[in-house]
Amino acid sequence: MxxxxxxxxxMARIERRDPDALGAMYDRYGGLIFMLGLRILHDRGExxxxxxxxxxxxxxxxxxxxxxxxxxxxxxxxxxRSRAIDRQRSAASRSRGHISSxxxxxxxxxALGPPxxxxxxxxxxxxxxxxVVLDPAHRQAVELAxxxxxxxxxxxxxxxxxxxTIKTYIRQGLIRLRDSIRKx
Amino acid sequence: xxxxxxxxxxxxxxxxxxxxAEAADLRxxxxxGCPQCAGYLAEAEAxxxxxxxxxxxxxPPIGLKQTILNRAKTQSPAAEYSPMRIGGWDRxxxxxxxxxxxAVALTLLVVKQFQPASVRSPQDQKTIAxxxxxxxxxxxxxxxxxxSLQGMKFAELTGDAQPAAVGHVFLDTDMKNxxxxxxxxxxxxxxxxxxxxxxxxxxxxxxxxxxxxxxxxATLLGSIPPLPAGGxxxxxxxxxxxxxxxxxxTGNLQIEGVVE
Numbered sequence: 274m275x276x277x278x279x280x281x282x283x284m285a286r287i288e289r290r291d292p293d294a295l296g297a298m299y300d301r302y303g304g305l306i307f308m309l310g311l312r313i314l315h316d317r318g319e320x321x322x323x324x325x326x327x328x329x330x331x332x333x334x335x336x337x338x339x340x341x342x343x344x345x346x347x348x349x350x351x352x353x354r355s356r357a358i359d360r361q362r363s364a365a366s367r368s369r370g371h372i373s374s375x376x377x378x379x380x381x382x383x384a385l386g387p388p389x390x391x392x393x394x395x396x397x398x399x400x401x402x403x404x405v406v407l408d409p410a411h412r413q414a415v416e417l418a419x420x421x422x423x424x425x426x427x428x429x430x431x432x433x434x435x436x437x438t439i440k441t442y443i444r445q446g447l448i449r450l451r452d453s454i455r456k457x
Numbered sequence: 458x459x460x461x462x463x464x465x466x467x468x469x470x471x472x473x474x475x476x477x478a479e480a481a482d483l484r485x486x487x488x489x490g491c492p493q494c495a496g497y498l499a500e501a502e503a504x505x506x507x508x509x510x511x512x513x514x515x516x517p518p519i520g521l522k523q524t525i526l527n528r529a530k531t532q533s534p535a536a537e538y539s540p541m542r543i544g545g546w547d548r549x550x551x552x553x554x555x556x557x558x559x560a561v562a563l564t565l566l567v568v569k570q571f572q573p574a575s576v577r578s579p580q581d582q583k584t585i586a587x588x589x590x591x592x593x594x595x596x597x598x599x600x601x602x603x604x605s606l607q608g609m610k611f612a613e614l615t616g617d618a619q620p621a622a623v624g625h626v627f628l629d630t631d632m633k634n635x636x637x638x639x640x641x642x643x644x645x646x647x648x649x650x651x652x653x654x655x656x657x658x659x660x661x662x663x664x665x666x667x668x669x670x671x672x673x674x675a676t677l678l679g680s681i682p683p684l685p686a687g688g689x690x691x692x693x694x695x696x697x698x699x700x701x702x703x704x705x706x707t708g709n710l711q712i713e714g715v716v717e
Contacts, residue, residue, distance in 0.1 A: 292526055299522050307517040309509040324517055325525050326704075332529045343499045350506035358700050363707040397510035404511050418474045419508055422700055424648030425474060447468045451504050 280345040288335035295332055302346060303328070306353045312420050313357040314364070323360065327353045358422035403453035411446030418443050460493040467494060471501035473700035477645050480699060481668030612692050616712035619643060622673070624712050626692050635664070637677040637692075642669045642711070645696050652697045653677060654706055657690050663703055664692070690716040 278286070278294075280301070286294035306327050310320030327349060331338065338348050404412060417428045429439045458466075463483070469475045470483050487494055614624030624639035637653055645651050645668060653664040667675040693713040695706045 292529060295529055296522065296526055299525065303522065304514065304516050305509055308512045308515050311515055312509070312512050321517060321521055324521060325528070328525050329528060329532065333532055342495075343502055344506075347499075347503045347506040350509060351502055354509075355700055356704065358698065359703050359705070359707065362698060363705070396507055400507040401511050404508075415472075418472055419505065422473065422698065425476075426647055443472070443474055444465065444469055447472055448465055451468060451501070454504055454507065 281340055284331075284335065284338055284340070284345045287331060288338075295328065298331070298345070298349075299324075299328055302349050305346075306349065309350065309353050309420075310357050313354070313361055313422070319360060319364070323353060323357050326356050330356075354419075361422065399454055400450075403450050406453060407446055407449055408442075411442045411449070414439055414442035415446040415450065460491060460497070463494055464497045467497040468501040468504075471498060471505055473698075474648075475699075477647060477650065477668060477699065480650070481670075484668065610690075610716050612714040612716045614639070614692055614694065614712040614714035616694075616710060618709060618711050622712055624692075624694060624714065626714070626716070628716060637664075638674070639669070639676075639694070639712070640674045642673045642675065644669055645699075648699055649696045649708065650699045651675070651694050651711065652703060652706065652708070654693045654695065655690065656693060658688050661706055666697065692716065 278297070280298070283294045283298050283301075287298065303324055306324050307320055310323035311317065314320055314323065330352065331349070338345065342348075407415070413432070414428055417423045417431065418425075423431070425436055425439050425443070428434075428443075429436045432439065434442075463486070466475065466479065466483060470480055475483065483494075487498060610628040612624075612626040612628075614626065615622070619642055622639060622641040622643075624637060624642075626635055626637045628635045635655075642651070650666045650668055652666045655662040655664050665677045667677055669675045691713060693706070694711040695708040696711060697703050697706065697708040
């Protein structure tokens with residue numbers, strides 16, 4: 274029997290002001306939020322600030338998390354994406370930095386427990402498989418909507434496609450992604 | 458539309474790319490507490506949360522974790538804040554509902570009365586008479602509840618960006634609970650929603666997002682942590698990206714007003 278607390282336990286402990294629980298949650302999902310921040314903000318410094326914002330927010334406002342609405346990981350990613358898109362839209366300049374080679378050293382020395390890694394890899398494999406089989410045009414539209422927070426109109430302009438086509442791409446892409454992941 | 462048909466719509470909504478009018482209808486349906494659609498929303502959000510796993514993996518800097526934990530130790534939890542938690546609204550709902558009737562009836566009455574008498578149909582004349590009656594009744598009720606309004610605070614919100622719109626905010630004595638009503642607002646632009654902000658000094662506290670109905674009205678109920686004494690409190694509505702929530706206003710000012 275594993276003594277590793279699940280994510281729901283950690284969130285409950287964070288609400289009770291347990292800093293070790295916050296640290297454990299960071300170990301599990303800090304990297305994921307960082308990846309998300311890098312993809313949306315294209316800036317390492319901004320992505321680091323995003324992680325701080327997200328984890329300090331769940332520390333200060335732990336009572337806002339409602340377990341009946343979804344898993345803690347879903348809450349963290351939804352919060353992270355929202356904050357990242359807010360930052361992206363209010364940033365005065367973009368792409369000030371680039372991803373440096375020091376990241377490789379960080380990856381080698383950071384600690385991440387085996388249970389989190391195993392769960393992560395299994396979920397990652399499933400969603401990657403589902404994304405690969407999407408029509409490339411649908412995939413591109415979904416990624417622009419999700420990671421760049423673009424509206425239908427903005428995506429249509431960027432891809433030089435009719436608005437109706439983009440709406441169809443996004444809708445069908447999301448539906449196929451959902452149905453593929455459910456089959457995994 | 459039944460809930461099974463909404464499942465795909467909810468997926469697009471969760472991704473933040475549903476058309477504003479459809480998103481507003483869906484938000485209303487979800488706010489009514491439909492358990493099936495709440496389940497679809499949870500399913501959609503869980504699926505979307507997996508998408509970052511498709512990215513090339515990167516670790517944050519080693520020292521960042523300790524920096525965050527050190528900052529966490531110095532931060533106390535936020536005071537209870539729930540933009541949509543409802544409780545003890547009696548003193549606010551009644552006068553606010555009366556004000557809402559007054560606002561809508563007055564708007565309709567002005568529109569009808571400015572039609573030339575020669576083109577008013579018998580139905581219009583009846584409508585004008587009915588609206589006059591509503592106004593008298595509402596005015597009477599408002600007078601009746603004024604006794605209970607002692608200590609309550611009010612704000613009227615207007616703005617150049619929305620010359621036809623007016624918002625009313627009622628706050629209770631301790632300014633812990635508030636009720637917001639607006640009418641005459643244009644729908645938010647594509648991809649955007651409206652957000653109400655409570656402003657005190659440098660603080661800009663998000664107080665909830667909303668979309669207007671077909672007749673340009675919307676309401677919000679909320680609670681806020683007690684504000685420090687002194688200083689002016691004002692409220693403002695901006696248009697923000699539909700992918701909320703937000704920590705700071707980034708959109709265009711629509712209407713604003715100062716709490717009296």
